[in-house]
Amino acid sequence: MVETVIDPEPYRKAVLHASAGAVTVFTGHVREWTKGIRTIYLAYEAYIPMAEKKLAQIGKEIEEQWPNTKVAIAHRIGKLEISDIAVVIAVSSPHRKVAYEANEYAIERIKEIVPIWKKEIWENGQEWIGEQKQKPIVEGGLK
């Protein structure tokens, strides 16, 4: 968990070794437009000690499920502007197929189990994003 700008390169280098034939580096960026709504900036909050445990758990899950992989993950919290990197995931593997698969697994797991929350701040409002999913404005009218 970091509070400053993420540079992906050190994460790529952290997973590189002599048997690594393929490295995938995923970066998740703040998008300006989501479903026609313009985001001004995002604010990420985390339950930091638990989030760090869960990120480490995901790395371990991958290294057990796909032998000879190495994984490095970081997630930024605080205020993020358009195009800023929120998350970086680097995975190395002897062969390319696993480098893609394991990397995608990591981002899916992050979105499932890591206690991090995103608030979108728009021109005319703001909302915590996970909760929005549970109570869609158009369907339930609960918000």
Add this chain to the structure above:
Amino acid sequence: MVETVIDPEPYRKAVLHASAGAVTVFTGHVREWTKGIRTIYLAYEAYIPMAEKKLAQIGKEIEEQWPNTKVAIAHRIGKLEISDIAVVIAVSSPHRKVAYEANEYAIERIKEIVPIWKKEIWENGQEWIGEQKQKPIVEGGLK
């Protein structure tokens, strides 16, 4: 097509824009061990003008097949040492799933249609790799 060390970061930046929520950067590296044989270094050769055309074609195929993606690809030729980057593929997309899919498509296409050849130099010999596939030593004995 480049003849010098590849730094992946400029390729990631080249595909980044305000609607890009996900960027995948794949790097293919020279692996020391392949099926128990130790590589000392690799030599890549290309039919450069055609290879550049074919890389551009792959980028276009992706941008047509997956709208709102952007693609940047480079391949290095010449002598490469262990862990050196042979190829970098950067793909941006509004959403993550496509960023993985389109990136994997790019490397598969490169291995199909781009006129680039890899020679592995081992401690006790050397071989052009594509041809080896067509004439496996163990089966045909044609080498």
Add this chain to the structure above:
Amino acid sequence: MITVLYFAGLKEKTGLDKEEFIFSGKTVKQLLEELQRKYEGLSDGIIQVAINEEYALPEDIIEEKDIIALIPPVSGG
């Protein structure tokens, strides 16, 4: 005494980062019910609970000095 931590929207609904009170010996489900009576709107969304930084089940027993986190749907990445 136990400590209860609130995150994201739950922080806004309770007006609190965290609070401490006496609760031990009862279940996660009982704690949630108690907090939902105390804070209006807390029951609107799905809430997961962590005890000492690990996800807990509704029937898990909360012990003295446990740190309980109320975790609204996560949205990292």
Add this chain to the structure above:
Amino acid sequence: MITVLYFAGLKEKTGLDKEEFIFSGKTVKQLLEELQRKYEGLSDGIIQVAINEEYALPEDIIEEKDIIALIPPVSGG
């Protein structure tokens, strides 16, 4: 005159980077057959042919001044 380019292992088999000779009006298949007679070992592997930097079919006709590339199985990436 046409120009024929050799790459990778084919360069080693022919001992040449490229050569020029008179050939136009015949097919890719005919060119390959002629070169396979000329260079021992050239027929051992699969060879694709490009005319002016685009992959060609065996029945495509080679024209005067065409640049022909003999492409052994590629192994980039």
